[in-house]
Amino acid sequence: MNIETAFRPDSIAIGAPAYHPAYSSSGHVVQVEASNGFTIGGGGMVRDRSQLTIVWGESLQITEVPESAARLWLELAPRYLVEPISAVQAAALLAAAKHKQAEFRRKMNEASEQGRTARAAFEAGAASKIPAWAKAVIIGELIEDQSDSMTDYYGGKTIKTVILGFSKHTRDLFPELRQAARNFADTAGLADAPETAEHRQKYSMGGGYFLKTGGRYSSGWKVSKQSFYGNREPVKSLPFPADWHLSAP
Known part of the structure; x- marks a missing residue:
């Protein structure tokens, strides 16, 4: 087995300067502890005799690494004019x-x-609103598109959730979703949306059944059903935080 001795310049001491190129941040060694560990390097196993603690710039982020991992950072410090500091500093x-x-x-x-x-308070108030016959909850979610074609990322963020109603079954029926959509002014338009708003994506990595104009990740409201599965209390399955917009009894 090829074992090398890790980089150990005389400057590795309390206050030694460092520079992290990936974050364009300067830092300083604030603690040096003895170590008998090994790091796998390009030339094989590297013996590390010191464990360094480095604090970076204004962020004050703490990094603890073996001296071999800090080699590049220490070598770059003079190039970026990072000066050492005293032990007191x-x-x-x-x-x-x-x-x-x-x-x-x-x-x-x-x-x-x-x-x-807050969750406990929400559940306490929600318990009396869930009918004994309920098998699922119908919700509305306001989606904000966060897709970025430049990085090939496609996704959306839920920025608001409302509870629109409950269901006696777990089947996905769009007439039921359309009816529940009428309970809230912002989703009411989905009640009469064209058939293209009925999304059927019950496949691996799909979005399930939901009512929404536009694509899965496009900005806008969508209405869907969430079943109460398992033996947990139905109140534990409710989305949180969420506002209530149920139809009048």
């Missing part, structure tokens, strides 16, 4: 990066908790 940079990281996690946890609370 490096410590402050690492502290700032960790603070930002912790603050990001805190906000994510807070948003997650708020989401769970």
